[in-house]
Amino acid sequence: MPTLMKQELESLTADIFRHAGAPVDLAQQVAEVLVDNHMAGHDSHGILRIPEYLKSIVDGEIVPTARPEVIQETPVSALVQGHWALGQATGIYAADLAIAKAKAKAKAKAHHLAVVSVVQAAHTGRLAAFTERAARQEVVMFMAIGTVDRPMTAPFGGAAAVPDTNPVAFSLPNPDGPPITLDIATSAIAAGKVKVAKARHENLPPDVILDKAGRPSVNPQDFIDGGFLLPFGGHKGYALAVIAELLSGPLIGAESFPAVTQRSGIFIFAMDAALFRAKPDYAQALAQRLGQIKGVPPAQGFTEVLVPGEPEARTRTRREKEGIPIPDDTWQAVRQAAQSVGCEI
Amino acid sequence: MPTLMKQELESLTADIFRHAGAPVDLAQQVAEVLVDNHMAGHDSHGILRIPEYLKSIVDGEIVPTARPEVIQETPVSALVQGHWALGQATGIYAADLAIAKAKAKAKAKAHHLAVVSVVQAAHTGRLAAFTERAARQEVVMFMAIGTVDRPMTAPFGGAAAVPDTNPVAFSLPNPDGPPITLDIATSAIAAGKVKVAKARHENLPPDVILDKAGRPSVNPQDFIDGGFLLPFGGHKGYALAVIAELLSGPLIGAESFPAVTQRSGIFIFAMDAALFRAKPDYAQALAQRLGQIKGVPPAQGFTEVLVPGEPEARTRTRREKEGIPIPDDTWQAVRQAAQSVGCEI
Numbered sequence: 079m080p081t082l083m084k085q086e087l088e089s090l091t092a093d094i095f096r097h098a099g100a101p102v103d104l105a106q107q108v109a110e111v112l113v114d115n116h117m118a119g120h121d122s123h124g125i126l127r128i129p130e131y132l133k134s135i136v137d138g139e140i141v142p143t144a145r146p147e148v149i150q151e152t153p154v155s156a157l158v159q160g161h162w163a164l165g166q167a168t169g170i171y172a173a174d175l176a177i178a179k180a181k182a183k184a185k186a187k188a189h190h191l192a193v194v195s196v197v198q199a200a201h202t203g204r205l206a207a208f209t210e211r212a213a214r215q216e217v218v219m220f221m222a223i224g225t226v227d228r229p230m231t232a233p234f235g236g237a238a239a240v241p242d243t244n245p246v247a248f249s250l251p252n253p254d255g256p257p258i259t260l261d262i263a264t265s266a267i268a269a270g271k272v273k274v275a276k277a278r279h280e281n282l283p284p285d286v287i288l289d290k291a292g293r294p295s296v297n298p299q300d301f302i303d304g305g306f307l308l309p310f311g312g313h314k315g316y317a318l319a320v321i322a323e324l325l326s327g328p329l330i331g332a333e334s335f336p337a338v339t340q341r342s343g344i345f346i347f348a349m350d351a352a353l354f355r356a357k358p359d360y361a362q363a364l365a366q367r368l369g370q371i372k373g374v375p376p377a378q379g380f381t382e383v384l385v386p387g388e389p390e391a392r393t394r395t396r397r398e399k400e401g402i403p404i405p406d407d408t409w410q411a412v413r414q415a416a417q418s419v420g421c422e423i
Numbered sequence: 424m425p426t427l428m429k430q431e432l433e434s435l436t437a438d439i440f441r442h443a444g445a446p447v448d449l450a451q452q453v454a455e456v457l458v459d460n461h462m463a464g465h466d467s468h469g470i471l472r473i474p475e476y477l478k479s480i481v482d483g484e485i486v487p488t489a490r491p492e493v494i495q496e497t498p499v500s501a502l503v504q505g506h507w508a509l510g511q512a513t514g515i516y517a518a519d520l521a522i523a524k525a526k527a528k529a530k531a532k533a534h535h536l537a538v539v540s541v542v543q544a545a546h547t548g549r550l551a552a553f554t555e556r557a558a559r560q561e562v563v564m565f566m567a568i569g570t571v572d573r574p575m576t577a578p579f580g581g582a583a584a585v586p587d588t589n590p591v592a593f594s595l596p597n598p599d600g601p602p603i604t605l606d607i608a609t610s611a612i613a614a615g616k617v618k619v620a621k622a623r624h625e626n627l628p629p630d631v632i633l634d635k636a637g638r639p640s641v642n643p644q645d646f647i648d649g650g651f652l653l654p655f656g657g658h659k660g661y662a663l664a665v666i667a668e669l670l671s672g673p674l675i676g677a678e679s680f681p682a683v684t685q686r687s688g689i690f691i692f693a694m695d696a697a698l699f700r701a702k703p704d705y706a707q708a709l710a711q712r713l714g715q716i717k718g719v720p721p722a723q724g725f726t727e728v729l730v731p732g733e734p735e736a737r738t739r740t741r742r743e744k745e746g747i748p749i750p751d752d753t754w755q756a757v758r759q760a761a762q763s764v765g766c767e768i
Contacts, residue, residue: 150699154499154534157699189499191536195699218674220565220692236719236728248666250674258669260662292722311656317605317731320716321593324603328708329563329595331700347565347692354495354502354540355676363673371665374581377637383581386662 080409081401088113090423091125094412095164097421098135099142104167111166111207116402119393122270123204126277126408129415131164131201140164140200146171153187154179157330158196165200166207169344172196173208173219176348180217190350195330199223199344205247206261206390212348213249213257216357220347222246224323224332231265231307234316237292239306243269244322249387251351253361256391258368264319265307272298272307277407425754426746433458435768436470439757440509442766443480444487449512456511456552461747464738467615468549471622471753474760476509476546485509485545491516498532499524502675503541510545511552514689517541518553518564521693525562535695540675544568544689550592551606551735557693558594558602561702565692567591569668569677576610576652579661582637584651588614589667594732596696598706601736603713609664610652617643617652622752 082090088109095105108131115123134140141162150157156175160168172194179192202208205221212219225242232239245268247261263269266286275282276298289295290304301307309315325345327333332343351360374383404412416423427435433454440450453476460468479485489508493501501520505513517539524537547553550566557564570587577584590613592606608614611631620627621643634640635649646652654660670690672678677688696705719728749757761768 152534154536155698189497189534191499191538193536193694193698218670232722233716233719233728235722235725236716237722238719240716240719248663250666250669258665260659260666262659262662310659313731314605314607314655315659317607318593320603320731321595321605323712324595324709325563328705328712329696329699331704331708333708333711334700334704349538351674353500353538354674355679359676359679360673363676363678364669366678367668367673371578371581371585374578374583374585377577377580377582380580383578386658386665 079403079406081403083401084113084117084398087116087125087402087404091128094128094132094416094419094421094423095142097416097419098132099419100164100167101143104142104145104164107170108164108166111169111203113402114207115204117394117397118204118206118390119397120204120270120390121405121408122268122274124402125404125412126270126273127201127203128412132415132419134200146196148175153182154189154191155193156195158194159335160196160198160200162198162200165202168196168199169202169205169208170211172199172344172346173211173221173348176219176346177212177215177217180212180348180350181215190353192346192348194346194348195326196344196346197330197332197335197342199342202344204261205245206249206259206387208346209247209249209261210257210259210387213251213259216251216253216351218248218250218349218351220246220248222322222325222345223343224319224326225342229306230269231309231319232288233320234309234313241319241323243307244319246318246322250364251360252364252368252387253357254365255368256394257387258364258385259387259390262310264309264315264322266310266315267307269301269307272301276302277405424748424751426748428746429458429462429743432461432470432747432749436473439473439477439761439764439766439768440487442761442764443477444764445509446488449487449490449509452515453509453511456514456548458747459552460549462739462742463549463551463735464742465549465615465735466750466753467613467619469747470749470757471615471618472546472548473757477760477764479545491541493520498527499534499536500538501540503539504680505541505543505545507543507545510547513541513544514547514550514553515556517544517689517691518556518566518693521564521691522557522560522562525557525693525695526560535698537691537693539691539693540671541689541691542675542677542680542687544687547689549606550590551594551604551732553691554592554594554606555602555604555732558596558604561596561598561696563593563595563694563696565591565593567667567670567690568688569664569671570687574651575614576654576664577633578665579654579658586664586668588652589664591663591667595709596705597709597713597732598702599710600713601739602732603709603730604732604735607655609654609660609667611655611660612652614646614652617646621647622750
């Protein structure tokens with residue numbers, strides 16, 4: 079199993095996307111996001127996805143030379159047409175636009191809030207890569223994605239798939255530590271995690287998938303063979319999935335743009351964390367509240383209470399030093415995909 | 424078990440709060456919200472709460488004559504000091520302010536977005552009463568509440584309670600039907616539902632509470648005797664609880680205002696549903712997507728797939744005709760509480 083340092087992995091990933099036709103800056107953004115996902119420990123959203131993205135380029139579902147474009151704009155909002163650009167580059171474009179609006183200082187624009195929505199967005203992967211980008215710049219960010227492509231998740235009480243895994247993320251800045259981040263698939267498990275389990279030849283936990291006949295299963299292959307995911311937390315996770323779907327679909331008009339073959343809409347809300355109070359006061363109150371939560375004695379089977387985003391931050395620290403291990407079959411699949419675009423890694 | 428029509432129950436509820444010292448308009452708002460909760464079928468947030476609120480008035484935790492006040496404001500935001508007014512009145516005040524900002528038409532104010540936060544908020548009860556108020560006026564609304572009072576819920580992996588049940592709600596307008604509403608406690612069960620189970624002498628489902636020693640229990644009394652709630656959906660519900668806590672606490676400065684004895688902060692985001700597209704286009708796309716979801720065949724044990732907010736809308740239709748049944752012991756407790764403020768019902 080090869081282990082690569084962050085810089086190395088970013089560089090070879092960018093190289094692959096350049097060979098696949100992306101301009102230097104977009105290839106670099108995709109690499110940055112995919113490697114950030116590895117740094118956070120979410121290997122399911124890292125280079126494992128490269129073969130799938132290269133196939134989407136061949137199939138015309140991702141346009142590697144395309145750039146997102148603002149088609150409606152006010153000082154506090156923007157509607158972005160993604161033009162099926164590489165999803166990670168679209169995510170960065172939309173997040174940076176929302177951050178800039180939330181942080182605008184010019185008198186007529188200093189509203190400290192923004193909503194940015196995207197139509198024609200390809201697969202962006204892990205949302206925290208974008209919401210934590212905001213949090214590191216002292217901006218609170220909420221992001222939701224629904225989809226109109228291959229459905230994966232059954233609605234609560236339903237026996238067929240309609241929504242997708244519809245992820246939502248929410249990050250808050252943490253001046254004294256890593257961002258506080260919720261980043262969840264509204265399915266009981268991310269499709270990417272099913273793929274990782276299959277790659278590792280592991281079983282899934284119970285109650286996260288059904289097979290294509292609607293029967294419970296722990297075998298990742300049953301999902302791949304036409305099964306579907308269950309929502310997390312029963313009707314609650316299902317309700318959150320529907321909200322994500324509607325925010326990033328009907329509310330913004332995602333279905334009305336042409337060539338909706340794969341992913342589609344993104345909904346982003348951004349707010350300057352200093353809207354209501356000065357940063358030192360926020361930092362102090364935040365540290366105190368997080369300390370209270372972390373001060374809870376561990377339950378049986380746990381060694382400590384962590385706050386959301388903390389496991390990822392720890393993996394990041396470790397991988398900064400030790401590098402990122404890549405499973406052999408992922409490495410082989412990425413090598414082959416790279417060769418298909420004339421890139422030797 | 425008495426059954427009362429909506430108007431009757433609203434009228435006697437308002438009467439009780441007037442006797443407890445509230446001005447006519449505030450008493451009416453509290454009654455409107457409590458009865459709306461019954462209409463939606465959430466009896467746990469209805470008149471069952473009156474004895475507790477009257478006790479809070481006696482204890483000085485709720486000030487029945489107080490009115491919320493805006494202490495910071497921009498065209499797209501406001502910070503409201505609740506002054507420990509009746510929570511339902513504070514919820515209406517804050518929601519209406521956010522709705523007005525999101526719908527403002529004057530050129531310098533027509534941003535179609537708003538964030539309104541509240542400090543010193545007493546118990547508001549069911550958040551959908553406010554977010555659906557927005558949705559009925561074609562405004563999308565998100566609302567989150569955290570607390571600094573008696574903690575009820577254990578963090579994921581923890582063996583003591585720190586956060587409260589930290590509810591979040593999200594409503595979208597539905598031009599052709601009832602609002603689409605997510606309204607969930609981030610605990611596996613609302614404390615109010617535990618009280619309802621006890622009132623009905625029923626057991627709880629498994630995995631929703633622990634007793635005070637941290638052992639699983641299905642007896643509602645074990646929660647009341649110092650036990651605590653579990654987050655819904657494991658680490659995912661826990662993460663959502665922490666986000667609600669931080670949005671409505673450290674981010675807005677809830678802890679820095681005096682006399683924080685009971686509830687405290689509210690965070691509201693509101694957006695005009697017509698920000699990005701015309702209403703008929705939204706209505707059509709929404710109807711189509713909801714139709715796809717509802718078209719999924721039911722799983723075993725279900726008769727149909729419902730969308731979030733639909734069960735409540737059906738109860739509302741039924742109770743408009745048939746009235747609201749009140750369990751005998753709730754009715755007796757409310758009568759006694761009413762008598763304590765000199766009100767015969």
